[in-house]
Amino acid sequence: MISQQLLYAIAGIGLFTIGLRATLLHQQLLPRLLSLNVCGAGVFLTFIAIAYQGPDAVADPVPHALVLTGIVVAVSALAMAVALGRRLRMLDDE
Amino acid sequence: MIDLVAILLIFVGLFFFLSGSIGLLRLPDLFTRLHALAKADNVGLACVAVGVVLLEASLLASLKILLIWLLIMAASSVSSHLIARDALRREQADD
Amino acid sequence: MIDLLWLMVDALLVTLLLILGWITCASTDIKRGITLFTAFGLLLALIWARLRAPDLALAEAVIGAGISGALLLRAINDHKPLGSSTPQRSAWMTWSINLMALALFCVMSWSMWLTLDQVDSTRLSQLVLSQLDDSGVSNPVTAVLLNFRAYDTLLELAVVLTAVLAILALSPMRSAFQPAGVLLTGMLRWLVPVLIVSAGYLLWVGAHAPGGAFQAGAMLAAAMILLHQGGYHSGSGLNLMLLRVLLVIGIALFVGIGLVMMLLNQSFLDYSPGWAGLLILVIETAATVSIAAALTLAFVGGRPDGWEPVTDSSNPSNSAEFNS
Numbered sequence: 222m223i224s225q226q227l228l229y230a231i232a233g234i235g236l237f238t239i240g241l242r243a244t245l246l247h248q249q250l251l252p253r254l255l256s257l258n259v260c261g262a263g264v265f266l267t268f269i270a271i272a273y274q275g276p277d278a279v280a281d282p283v284p285h286a287l288v289l290t291g292i293v294v295a296v297s298a299l300a301m302a303v304a305l306g307r308r309l310r311m312l313d314d315e
Numbered sequence: 316m317i318d319l320v321a322i323l324l325i326f327v328g329l330f331f332f333l334s335g336s337i338g339l340l341r342l343p344d345l346f347t348r349l350h351a352l353a354k355a356d357n358v359g360l361a362c363v364a365v366g367v368v369l370l371e372a373s374l375l376a377s378l379k380i381l382l383i384w385l386l387i388m389a390a391s392s393v394s395s396h397l398i399a400r401d402a403l404r405r406e407q408a409d410d
Numbered sequence: 411m412i413d414l415l416w417l418m419v420d421a422l423l424v425t426l427l428l429i430l431g432w433i434t435c436a437s438t439d440i441k442r443g444i445t446l447f448t449a450f451g452l453l454l455a456l457i458w459a460r461l462r463a464p465d466l467a468l469a470e471a472v473i474g475a476g477i478s479g480a481l482l483l484r485a486i487n488d489h490k491p492l493g494s495s496t497p498q499r500s501a502w503m504t505w506s507i508n509l510m511a512l513a514l515f516c517v518m519s520w521s522m523w524l525t526l527d528q529v530d531s532t533r534l535s536q537l538v539l540s541q542l543d544d545s546g547v548s549n550p551v552t553a554v555l556l557n558f559r560a561y562d563t564l565l566e567l568a569v570v571l572t573a574v575l576a577i578l579a580l581s582p583m584r585s586a587f588q589p590a591g592v593l594l595t596g597m598l599r600w601l602v603p604v605l606i607v608s609a610g611y612l613l614w615v616g617a618h619a620p621g622g623a624f625q626a627g628a629m630l631a632a633a634m635i636l637l638h639q640g641g642y643h644s645g646s647g648l649n650l651m652l653l654r655v656l657l658v659i660g661i662a663l664f665v666g667i668g669l670v671m672m673l674l675n676q677s678f679l680d681y682s683p684g685w686a687g688l689l690i691l692v693i694e695t696a697a698t699v700s701i702a703a704a705l706t707l708a709f710v711g712g713r714p715d716g717w718e719p720v721t722d723s724s725n726p727s728n729s730a731e732f733n734s
Binding site: 226262273274285 | 416417428434438457462466478499504512515519523538553562563570574580581708
Binding site for chain 2: 591593594597601604
């Protein structure tokens with residue numbers, strides 16, 4: 222059980238760093254947003270990996286609730302970033 | 316016995332998925348790729364769905380799996396149609 | 411033996427996820443990147459299911475893979491690169507970012523390795539499970555979201571509302587799609603009712619099984635987005651007053667019930683035990699509607715016709731128009 226926890230937790234950290242690196246490297250909005258979302262997914266994965274208690278036990282519901290909240294907040298932030306980018310584009314065109 | 320049939324069906328389904336994926340990667344253009352994907356995946360999904368239904372005893376769960384199967388069939392056929400139509404229009408626009 | 415087999419499945423899932431995450435981040439063609447991101451979301455949903463988090467799997471499949479992908483694809487045309495000469499990071503900068511990422515990964519993995527077996531993560535879950543009978547629902551995740559940590563959910567609804575208000579303030583709605591062809595219209599005609607019924611089912615079932623307000627709201631929003639893409643565009647015929655009510659009803663009802671409970675039980679959002687199940691259902695229903703409205707507006711990317719901002723605050727006629 223601990224090995225699976227560790228596997229997924231480290232994978233989450235890996236995703237986080239992959240996403241963070243790409244977020245810093247990209248210069249355009251949409252690739253940057255994609256990378257930021259991958260980065261966030263890594264954080265979620267680490268949370269849920271720690272909550273996992275083995276195949277027969279009920280997993281810890283508190284991180285699940287937090288991540289569920291996080292997914293909805295992430296999509297709102299994504300939508301807002303897209304809207305900001307669109308507005309900037311419109312201002313540039315004017 | 317039923318379990319054995321179910322597992323066999325699931326593996327047959329997985330084989331179709333695998334061949335569909337290989338087709339997607341190896342075939343030369345969009346239309347043949349769509350062809351491979353739609354054919355192989357629909358058959359593969361049907362086999363997997365029937366296999367899972369056989370493993371799952373309850374009627375309600377079986378009905379849900381049936382619904383999922385129908386939804387994916389509809390979605391995949393409509394999206395293949397849309398992709399193919401769009402590609403055709405682009406080709407005509409290019410000519 | 412079975413354990414080893416499962417570990418292999420886990421290793422396969424993790425490897426696929428990391429590869430997909432990497433090529434999503436690395437892809438230069440943005441359309442390709444978004445498609446990969448959708449696949450990434452689906453794989454993540456599979457992993458949530460594997461980690462015994464079915465609530466998350468549902469939410470991720472609808473939001474992470476569905477709505478985010480649709481949102482980003484819709485945004486492609488707004489973000490054509492400004493000119494061909496996009497600035498690149500200098501080689502020095504690239505290397506320092508790489509080095510920093512690597513160092514960060516090593517330090518965090520090492521600390522995770524050291525602390526993971528010392529974390530007593532069962533304490534909190536046992537607390538939740540022991541109080542579950544009093545929460546009014548039997549799905550522990552819903553109990554945490556709507557009862558034990560209802561503040562978080564309330565503030566989350568506020569965050570979603572704020573984001574949507576910002577989107578509404580920033581720009582007008584995107585232009586409509588062409589009316590769809592026969593096949594798509596035909597599919598929509600029976601798919602949308604199925605989606606609405608599924609959303610209702612998810613909302614109802616959330617009390618005792620995976621599901622709940624977020625998943626249901628996202629599914630309703632997905633139905634609306636499909637309609638929008640099929641060319642059903644009610645930009646001008648929209649009832650704006652109704653839309654405003656829909657946007658705020660979730661948070662308004664949440665705060666209202668919280669205040670009533672404060673009068674009865676001395677503390678904000680402290681439900682009376684006998685009423686908890688009903689109150690949670692009421693709040694969840696309102697939250698579903700609000701989330702669906704918010705995500706739909708986020709997808710269409712701005713305010714509908716007639717919802718004009720106050721352009722000049724010194725001009726009273728404009729603000730009167732806004733209020734009417």
